[in-house]
Amino acid sequence: MILVTGGAGFIGANFILDWLATSDEPVVNLDKLTYAGNPENLAALAHDARYVFVEGDIADRALVDALFARHQPRALAHFAAESHVDRSIHGPGEFIRTNVEGTFTLLEAARAWWSALPQTEKAAFRFHHVSTDEVYGSLAPEAAPFTETHPYAPNSPYSASKAASDHLARAWFHTYGLPVTISNCSNNYGPFHFPEKLIPLVILNALADKPLPIYGDGQQVRDWLYVRDHCAAIRRILAAGQPGETYNVGGGGEMSNLALVKAICALLDTFKPRADGLSYARQITHVADRPGHDRRYAIDARKIERELDWQPLETFQSGIEKTVRWYLEHADWVEHAQSGAYREWMTQQYGKTHD
Ligand code: NAD
Ligand code: TYD
Numbered sequence: 001m002i003l004v005t006g007g008a009g010f011i012g013a014n015f016i017l018d019w020l021a022t023s024d025e026p027v028v029n030l031d032k033l034t035y036a037g038n039p040e041n042l043a044a045l046a047h048d049a050r051y052v053f054v055e056g057d058i059a060d061r062a063l064v065d066a067l068f069a070r071h072q073p074r075a076l077a078h079f080a081a082e083s084h085v086d087r088s089i090h091g092p093g094e095f096i097r098t099n100v101e102g103t104f105t106l107l108e109a110a111r112a113w114w115s116a117l118p119q120t121e122k123a124a125f126r127f128h129h130v131s132t133d134e135v136y137g138s139l140a141p142e143a144a145p146f147t148e149t150h151p152y153a154p155n156s157p158y159s160a161s162k163a164a165s166d167h168l169a170r171a172w173f174h175t176y177g178l179p180v181t182i183s184n185c186s187n188n189y190g191p192f193h194f195p196e197k198l199i200p201l202v203i204l205n206a207l208a209d210k211p212l213p214i215y216g217d218g219q220q221v222r223d224w225l226y227v228r229d230h231c232a233a234i235r236r237i238l239a240a241g242q243p244g245e246t247y248n249v250g251g252g253g254e255m256s257n258l259a260l261v262k263a264i265c266a267l268l269d270t271f272k273p274r275a276d277g278l279s280y281a282r283q284i285t286h287v288a289d290r291p292g293h294d295r296r297y298a299i300d301a302r303k304i305e306r307e308l309d310w311q312p313l314e315t316f317q318s319g320i321e322k323t324v325r326w327y328l329e330h331a332d333w334v335e336h337a338q339s340g341a342y343r344e345w346m347t348q349q350y351g352k353t354h355d
Pocket of ligand 1: 005006007008009010011012030031032033034035036037038056057058059078079080081082083084098102130131132133162184185186187188189194
């Protein structure tokens with residue numbers, strides 16, 4: 001089986017659903033259920049014997065040790081993190097605790113367990129650390145996209161904490177030989193994306209006739225990748241990635257925030273026109289910029305394409321259409337995510353409480 005951390009979040013949930021749709025290998029999901037952890041994302045697996053949910057903290061060494069001993073995973077896919085840049089600006093402490101100390105705890109627990117394995121299992125074990133392109137910092141408009149050897153220059157507390165965790169993962173390979181792989185991926189979008197992030201926020205604010213907040217001039221550029229393409233890349237790395245290697249993952253879909261928001265408005269104009277017949281684009285509102293806001297991220301994904309034969313299946317247009325339709329078709333999920341009712345889901349489903 002494999003151990004997944006942070007599987008109740010946006011990318012982790014997509015990863016688990018796709019994993020169990022393409023394989024019968026069981027998954028244990030360790031997730032603390034912070035505000036970003038929504039067990040409703042995995043409601044389809046509630047009665048699936050291949051899926052085990054454990055509510056807990058990756059920084060809890062005794063718990064992580066017990067999970068290794070009990071489930072004997074052949075691999076770990078580490079998604080758990082505090083992930084929202086704006087939250088990291090207001091309260092960086094939790095980012096250091098989960099992203100840095102939590103990753104350290106997982107690496108140490110994995111190392112202790114892995115060291116005692118027989119030689120063949122030891123060689124086959126994988127610790128996959130999921131990271132972000134934000135560790136590389138901001139690119140000039142004409143600069144070449146980030147390769148795996150681009151210097152680290154994180155600018156936000158979020159990206160600094162992710163950079164620190166990447167360095168720990170790297171060091172555990174070089175110093176102890178733990179079979180670590182790392183992926184640095186661009187901005188994801190798709191189903192189950194928590195509504196504080198730009199794309200779901202814009203879709204839902206548009207439908208609610210609220211302002212669509214664009215930070216600063218909206219000319220910041222991101223490289224958007226459909227989440228299931230990211231999940232497929234991680235499956236390829238777990239299957240064929242080389243220990244000690246980093247793989248950049250991206251969609252080649254560079255776009256300014258303003259162009260992105262206009263594209264979403266145009267889709268909504270077609271799928272669910274405003275009652276007055278005007279475009280949703282009229283709700284676009286420029287607001288104060290994010291402090292330290294990175295201007296541009298872009299990924300050079302040629303290494304994973306060449307070495308692991310991975311390619312994104314979705315274009316930006318096909319992926320964003322699926323995403324907009326998903327939000328239109330999942331009004332209950334949206335309502336629970338916005339009202340906080342998803343936090344009651346565990347209690348309803350399992351008669352279990354959590355904080
Ligand atoms: P998310 O915020 O949606 O989900 C994070 C999950 O981790 C939640 O379920 C949360 O409950 C859990 N978690 C947080 N702290 C924990 C702790 N101490 N112990 C156990 N579980 C904990 O994040 P996401 O967008 O799904 O991102 C997943 C990973 O992918 C992160 O490591 C992030 O840095 C990375 N990443 C994200 C993007 C993106 O565009 N969202 C892009 C590249 C990389
Ligand atoms: P976000 O989804 O928070 O991802 P990240 O900061 O990790 O790239 O934001 C994507 C881009 O959208 C980023 O440049 C910030 C911008 N943004 C806005 O303009 N308005 C918003 O309300 C939000 C949440 C983000």
